[in-house]
Amino acid sequence: MLRDLLADSATRGGDRTFFRHGGRTYSYAEAQDRALDLAQRLHGRGIQPGERLAIDLPNGPDLVFALLAGPMLGISFFLLNTRLTAPKKAELLDGFEVSATVDEEFLATLRSEAPVGFEPPDPASDDVFVRMFTSGTTGLPKAARLTYGALEAAARASAEVLMTPESGCWQLTLPMFHVGGLQVMIRSLVNGSPFILYDRFDAAAVLADVASGEATHVSVVDRTLRELIACDRDMLARYEAVLLGGGPVNERTLEDAAAANVWASYGMTETCGAVAVSAPGRYAEGLRPLPGCEVRIVGPAEDGCGEIAVSGPSVFSGYEPRRGEPASPARSDGAWFLTGDEGRIVDGGLFVSERTCDVFISGGENVYPAEIEREILAVGGVESAAVIGVEDPDWGRRPVAFAAGAGADRAAIVEHLERRLTSFQRPDAVFV
Structure with missing residues (x-):
């Protein structure tokens, strides 16, 4: 559980760096204190365990502390894309019970209110932590329920392949309202390693932290990887791992980054991130499932191409029903989640075709x-x-x-x- 991971890290070495944002470093102990203070102020506002809040915050320390306050108070969140217009945000939340929206104005008011202590709840691994809006298989945004257990399982699986325990430093450049950004924080927690948090992606600033020796890992989409290549291809090669996701793999980009340790990945919001990856230089052999993940092809044609199905502990727990809607199961084929994507498996390697559902990806964003x-x-x-x-x-x-x-x-x-x-x-x- 995230709360326990943070508490354990604060107890074992609270002065160790949890994350850096600009010129400010936050230790595990300070992050725990800041998150608890926010949880107590929310409780003072009348927020009770089990309630659902929306978060409309850009990448920054406030967003980190708000997320960590969730398991402390026993509340869950809807994560809003900060780039959307106000009418679109309201449309996304329509039909859901939301007690409050945590944005910058809300936090400014909350800071003037007194914190109120509470008896800490005991969240279970199958409790929902966040709901992220995604396409589902209909092309219309749905709120995917991501549990503590599923997010942690996905983080541990990727960390096992990409990292050494308690070493390395991730760069969090992706928006945290996307699972690829959120998982950088969770992966760092489970691995006991720090991360660097950026307000926005800037290739020169990101590579400067690599040049200094501080950063070792980064998660990117195709567009941001190409910006890194254009900025300094040689510096890109110094990463221990570059995790590429957020859409179909552009083989030309992989060729241009051939000297770097780029891990191409396949995954989605509903699987809490990557479920399969290809090691650097081995994309032509297909993607291999991460530990604990299973992938198969449903209804294959003569050429072996069919719908990709995924199973494992990182699969989400279904879509949150709007008022008046029936609940929808996560496992649409027994124990398997049907992704709506097409692909084939050859000699154990997964080859992914274009998505079959009514959505496409533009610069890492679902359209x-x-x-x-x-x-x-x-x-x-x-x-x-x-x-x-x-x-x-x-x-x-x-x-x-x-x-x-x-x-x-x-x-x-x-x-x-x-x-x-x-x-x-x-x-x-x-x-x-």
């Missing part, structure tokens, strides 16, 4: 065509709409929209999308 189409259809005069993901050398894919209707007006559509969607969701082109 849902149905969500963009719904917004276009809300514009007066539009009778039909379609959105596709077009290949892009920098972002992987970018949305392009088509609209039809006797009164459809391109300028009105663009203006509406500018107000309703965030930058990575807005189509690069709109054709009427």
